[in-house]
Amino acid sequence: MATTDIKPPRERLIEAAVRLFSEDGIRATGIDRLLTEAGVAKMSLYKHFQSKDDLIVEALRRKDEQFRETFRAMVETRHDPRARLLGVFDAQERWFGHPGFRGCLFLNAAAELPEGGCPARRAIAEHKSWVHGQLRDLAREAGAGDGLADQLMLLFEGAIMRAYVTGDPTVAREARKAAGLLLDAESS
Amino acid sequence: MATTDIKPPRERLIEAAVRLFSEDGIRATGIDRLLTEAGVAKMSLYKHFQSKDDLIVEALRRKDEQFRETFRAMVETRHDPRARLLGVFDAQERWFGHPGFRGCLFLNAAAELPEGGCPARRAIAEHKSWVHGQLRDLAREAGAGDGLADQLMLLFEGAIMRAYVTGDPTVAREARKAAGLLLDAESS
DNA sequence: AATAGACTAGACCGGTCTGTCTATTTCAGC
């Protein structure tokens, strides 16, 4: 808001893409809708991005950055290893409770994008791989092996899909409980 | 193959829908492709179904029936309560290992269909509710409470998404291990 | 043989999709 309170077109496009892809889905969001919401001309889109697929990849990357920030913020507010680990599921419950919650953008993208080694799939894999790596670090801090991280990842993804399909945010609490039990079983 | 080796158009449509929706996704499968694969005229489709959405619902129901059959078959081949419970994840590993595995049709459908109380969403919810009910029964047989069923459901759904995104069928083995630990924790 | 109904083949409709094109406007730096 210093000199310009309006962001450049490329930025507006990415932000609109993240929002609309999350709210309505990727395939369901047409180019025209995207342009209207971003307040950008069509030619500007195709100047900054090769294609819609290119914008999809960029939107996934942006969402990934945002996710990593909030994840790190959650970890930093806790210091006990166990609390850090279980805090993941506390954060999930808050996430699931948000009014606009429609599941995980990356898992949804995996479901609606075509098969094959397209860049979008790589972005999805990279995001999930990062999450998995974080859980591995948290598990090690808590004195557990990498097997626990795999199991936590299952609970993490499972909670997302359960919350989305049932609309019940409290599934995260059951995931948290299970995570605690699995941690106890590992470290005993 | 008794009198007629060719099935009626409605049946061919449903079978083609189940196959194509599973292989390529629902939105990605156009009407024309569906008709070609089923070997059915367009008018026949709209005689037997009100719309594509109607066919989607019917395809989900059919897939649900098939799933229930294979699930029941898995349960019946095992008699020890613990083996029955863990057998779910053995079945998953076989499922994930199939060449054409592309995740769960119902979870994928939830991701790519629009929000709102459309019949397709009800079919998805009913399917997942049935699975959850089965896990509850198996958990009770094994002497555990309903909380375990919730946790097993998380592992079940999580394994599907992990197997789909990573392409690694062995995630089911980790899910099985976690299920065993959670069962032990409950019944102790 | 006549008839009724199920099915097929394919043209056709309006709408929407991604992506291209031209022409105009805005605006910062000299």
Place this chain on the structure above:
DNA sequence: GCTGAAATAGACAGACCGGTCTAGTCTATT
């Protein structure tokens, strides 16, 4: 103020979407 790059508005193309309609074939029953 002038210039040139960047962004705008919006028409347009070509493909595909779901869905409708007409015309004709095939089969089974009467």
